[in-house]
Amino acid sequence: MTDLTKKSPERETVLTLTDVVKTFPGVRALDGVQLEVRAGEVHCLLGQNGAGKSTLIKVLSGAHRPDSGEVVWLGQPVAFANPQAAMKAGIATIYQELDLVDGLSVADNIFLAHEPRTAGFVKRGQVRRDAGEILAKLGHPEIPVRREVGKLPAAAKQIVSMGRALSREARLMIMDEPSAVLAHDEVANLFRVIRGLTEQGIAVIYISHRLDEIREIGDRVTVLKDGRTTAANLDAKTTPTTELVSRMTGRNIEYVFPPRPEEVPPTPDGAPLLVVEGLTRHGEFADVDLTVHSGEIVGITGLVGSGRSELMETIFGARRPHGGRVTVNGKGLRAGSVTAAVKAGLGMAPEERKSQALVLGESVYRNMTLANFAGYARAGFTDAAKERQAADEVAERLELRPRDVRRVVRTLSGGNQQKVVVGRWLLGGTRLLLLDEPTRGVDVGARAELYQVIRKLADSGVGVLMVSSEVPEVLGLADRVVVMREGRIVRQAPAADIDEETVLDLVMAGSLLEGSPAV
Amino acid sequence: MTDLKPATAPEQPTAAAELSKRQGWWSSDASESVRRNLGLVGVLVAIWIVGAITVPRIFLHAEQLWNNELIIFQQSAAIGVIAIGMTFVIIGGGIDLSVGALVALTSVWCTTQATQEFGPTGMVFTALLVGTVAGLVNGFLIAYGRVVAFIATLAMLVSARGLAQLISGKRTQRVNIENVAITNIAEKDFLGIPYLVWMLLVVGVIGWILLNRTTFGRRTFAVGGNPEAARLAGINLRLHTMLLYGLSGLCCGIAAIMVVAQATAGAPDHGDLYELDAIAACIIGGTALAGGRGSIVGAILGVLVFKGITNLFIVNNLEQEYQLIVKGAIIIGAVLLQQVNFSSLPQLRKSPT
Amino acid sequence: MTDLKPATAPEQPTAAAELSKRQGWWSSDASESVRRNLGLVGVLVAIWIVGAITVPRIFLHAEQLWNNELIIFQQSAAIGVIAIGMTFVIIGGGIDLSVGALVALTSVWCTTQATQEFGPTGMVFTALLVGTVAGLVNGFLIAYGRVVAFIATLAMLVSARGLAQLISGKRTQRVNIENVAITNIAEKDFLGIPYLVWMLLVVGVIGWILLNRTTFGRRTFAVGGNPEAARLAGINLRLHTMLLYGLSGLCCGIAAIMVVAQATAGAPDHGDLYELDAIAACIIGGTALAGGRGSIVGAILGVLVFKGITNLFIVNNLEQEYQLIVKGAIIIGAVLLQQVNFSSLPQLRKSPT
Amino acid sequence: TSNDTGDDDKQAEDQTKVAAGKNAEPGKKVTIGFSAPAADHGWIAAITNNAKAQAGKYSDVTFNAVAAGKDVPEQRAALETLIQQKPDIIVLLPHDGAQMTATGRKAMDAGIPVINLDREFSDPLAYRTLVKGDNYGMGVAAGKLIGTRLKGNPNAVIAEIAGMDELPLTQDRSKGFRDALAVFGLKVGPRQAARFTVQSGQEVTANLLQAAPKIDALWNHDDDQGVGVLAAIKQANRSEFYMVGGAGSLDAMEIIKADNQPLKATVTYSPTMASSAIALARLVAQGKGMEDLVELQVPKLVILQSETITKENVDQYMPLGFRS
């Protein structure tokens, strides 16, 4: 086990990158990156979506090979041929896109490719025991080690992914947006784990778009822009936000929420757009009553696992409710039919972009118009030019980069993929928008823009129902806040009448697996 | 704090954007299928070169060559039509093993005495109807019965052959002399191009438009690329899946007419192993078995490659065992040749990723 | 393992943990494949019931039944062994169309006069070697040549059959009388169970252990379930893929010995369409064509179902066309029967998702 | 071509025969087990139909056919089931003679005589009597027909469309053909194998005709695939050559009779052998001999003569033709 004695503030440098370049067909993802990481520090990487952060860490972890540049690890220049080599050298990575095998159990995933074994036989008992221990150390003893990973919710997968990285001997732990799927208390737990690592002298590279996290956990910050290092080794605690943001984006961005309108404009007949009554799915949520008026933004928050995503999917018809009713614009919605929901003017940006939202092999514009390409078609014939134009407008508003709508979505950075998911429903024609964690992985600049767009949509009469685990986001953007716990609504209030502390109190600390309401 | 490079002037055109502009369309993702198809054309040229070396009498003689190519095209017609339907099914994330058996069933059904009494139109109508209905049955089992496509269409394969045997009494059913219009399809031509080839062309063009220019085609790509995403975007997954198999069945019906015309008869052993040929042609043509990606032109080129190889062997009078051995090698060679990334040729000094 | 301080979080027993305890093993993930397999056992029972009704003379008479079941098992042995290898390949995200042709090639190679001179051991050794090497060639083309598995193994199918014809001169090669030990495999038994069945059992058990208890097996799931994740976890994707096809080839070698024993000869037309049978058995047994999921026991049960159906037809003396029609229907029925979720039976009031 | 069953029955009726005489009288009741490969092809279908029809002629015969499945192991299993049922005698057309020898032997050892139909076992102890066609002789007959017409023209282009090349029977036919032609100083030019199906016949022939701009004679091994061969010839608009068929299907005979296509003759390989095999099986099981022979038992070997059908004698053969 790694055990480096803590050194004085000036700790040794474990990793130095000089002028690293990496190109993909048509894109120079890394264009001369400098980075220096010391033992026992949390080194944060900042940068807009598509700046090259994930590519950089993939170079470090042996998943990509750099075109040129030098990587010095523990004083030796290295060129990792494959991930195995990097792991052997003591670099463990938690990738942005979850790298788990759905069909294998939690324990098997954690020890994949380095199973405790005798003569090729897996020591299954030990694998399970050790996996259980690791999960316990991560604060999640409740995740069953025999459960198939594919059946876990996103947050639990993230924990397993962390468990896998921790199961390796490491002197450098790389974490690519580990907090994106985590809620408030989970992040605190993550930070506890990170501190535990740095206390042993393990270096951590931490990527996040949430500046407050970087302030809290980070020691130093390196900023990337367009594949280049624009600032290195800034102090994470003291560097002013404006400076960080301008280094990232090249301009100053007001990180503020758009103002709420004075009064919610009522629908013609004054009735709410969406009425949910007594909606129930056994084991997920129960007796949910909810309304959304047109022009209103309703934000749902709560712990991960509190059943918010399931609620959204049920309203949208992607799951069949066991009880209750959904009414849109006064008309009952056929249960369990997405087609009917879309016809009624509903749209949903689902939670998991890769599995639920994107056709990865298709271009950006075809993904953006996936839900309404028929709207651009004449007599069944599609109009690609019109689609591209519409998609391009959205891409511009959301600062998609590279702003090429013909690009295959797979080659986009995580945050840019998320923009495509949300962008799909901004194309118009939707009267009620369901957004599940719309800003996951989106950078600061684009996030502010996204808030503006959502508000403008609402102003134009669209009703928005949004789920977010970031309480400030819900409080800042939504007109009305709904707090869920264990599958039930525990509080609904106008955003102005409630503050962060109250929400967190309501949400209460709990575990990932808790929240199965006894219904 | 060491400041390396101060943030350079805001909003300078990024290197990445420039680079992508410079390389242009050729290396963009959109051109990928075109590049693949060029690879296949390269394979066809290679076949021609081998032909020119081994049988110059045919391959270097304009009229002979033309006739020979027409034969290849005619032989490719039926399987080409089937491959077009198969392309839709595979892009949509499925597979159809029953095509050969459906050709048999349809060919038999449209050549029974009872059907033949309705004349050529009746026969064509029957063929299209039987093919489509059988395809829809496949689709129903898969989409609504949730039977894996491989198994559902395998079951259809088995049953349809049995039914074809039952209907025909295991006999070859010749086309009556009154229905010569049917057999004429394989004998007559229009503007020097045989009807069979026209049919392939027409089905190909319609298929191409349907796949690449209509909402139906868009849905097909989405359904195969990510079914869950397609569903959540409001596409009726099941209905669409069912229609895809119906379309494949319709193509089998068309192919059955072509086969009946060529063989001058319907028979329960028609279309033997067509499923393998059609799927292989699709895959060689760049259609991904996993779904979500594929090309009509590629599928037709794939069929031409396979039939071109067969033709090359026959005009060379090669013995069967050598035909087989060499055919396997050529298939591999064709695929490898296709992988040569033409766009990267001028940049070979750049190390590949 | 990187050391960590234990979590300070209070270890309160969570609701979910309780929940999972309450539901118990039956509805836990581990039991899913068991439930599928139970479905298949149900299908086998159904076959037996139909047999008991239609041919009570055999199916209700203990000794006759036992003999009949032994015949079904013997018929299943070779294809069962192949299905075991196929299960590995499919779980690993691939497909092997060449199995039937490899059986032919191997059977011919191990029965040439030259080989037979080395006696039974030499023949067995040759069979295993030829099968494995041919499988590794498949694997090499797929893993290192990046040829799609469908195409690579299709090419191997074609070439291997040609090679088998070439080697044998298209003749059936009988096993010499000195090598009666080989043909005995299909004739003798041990403890009342024929050798063939023992072989299937042994290969099955070894396969099961390899798949479920060794690192090789666990990694196979990862390679097929999420290749990118497997690569990032440090698995040598290419090597592993190549080995999977080698394993399938080895199984073909074993199956070839069994087929040679049954047919008392090697021949270039052995193993015709075994690929379809084996793949179908795997899929019916719960192996997902997309990879990452599958079961050895399921594959063997799948083979037994198919052979059981065939046997039922034979003892009923059904004519071929009816056999085929009914077989298709039974396959669909079997799959639908399997979908009945046994664990959910007591909870039917809960509507399914 | 009609497909109603009445036609079937009539045809089979034509192809069966009960000789008048003492042997025709009902004797000891016998059960005849029968197994032939699954029929998906006119000739095999005729074999099964003829056997059934012949058995139906005898009041003292119980006919028990078992489907033989698609390959040797399946046929073996089917026979094992049959042997368990202990019929008096078995008539067996194996998928492959060599591979089914052991099974034939097993039945014989179990005291059940086996009539080996057409595809010969490699061990004479495995059958009681062998009834087969003459594949080599068929090739010779075709070769003689063509050779006689083309002798003195050593550059004549003679094409051959074979059946499934991997079957020994195809190889025997081709060898007979080559040997007979050699007598006339001729040899085979373009030669391709089809798969006994109409479609394969059409495809192979279309390509072959394209490759050979002029041919003088063509032998097609099998009249079933001949439907496709003739279609391809018509589609290519060719008629400059003399064509001989094989097996002797009704379609082929009708064309020979009409005399308006290149097909002018066919050499038989008659499925009536199944009828004869059943007749012999009954005699063997009842311990009788053949009345016209002196011996008291049925002989061990019966090889059918491959007969040549041309326009001159086609009427006589029409009743023996089978529908492809």
Ligand SMILES: Nc1ncnc2c1ncn2[C@@H]1O[C@H](COP(=O)(O)OP(=O)(O)OP(=O)(O)O)[C@@H](O)[C@H]1O
């Ligand atoms: N496999 C690939 N093929 C082509 N282009 C790629 C590939 N992977 C990444 N890129 C491109 O490289 C650039 C950098 O992407 P990267 O994923 O490193 O961004 P990032 O900084 O991690 O962004 P985010 O914050 O959104 O995760 C992007 O323009 C992206 O489109």
Ligand SMILES: Nc1ncnc2c1ncn2[C@@H]1O[C@H](COP(=O)(O)OP(=O)(O)OP(=O)(O)O)[C@@H](O)[C@H]1O
């Ligand atoms: N680890 C787990 N294993 C099994 N079931 C779980 C687990 N975690 C949550 N669940 C179930 O899923 C339900 C909702 O989970 P889900 O994560 O979708 O909720 P959410 O509020 O949308 O959270 P998220 O922020 O992750 O989207 C819970 O009520 C619980 O029954």
Ligand SMILES: [Mg+2]
């Ligand atoms: Mg990233």
Ligand SMILES: [Mg+2]
């Ligand atoms: Mg959620």
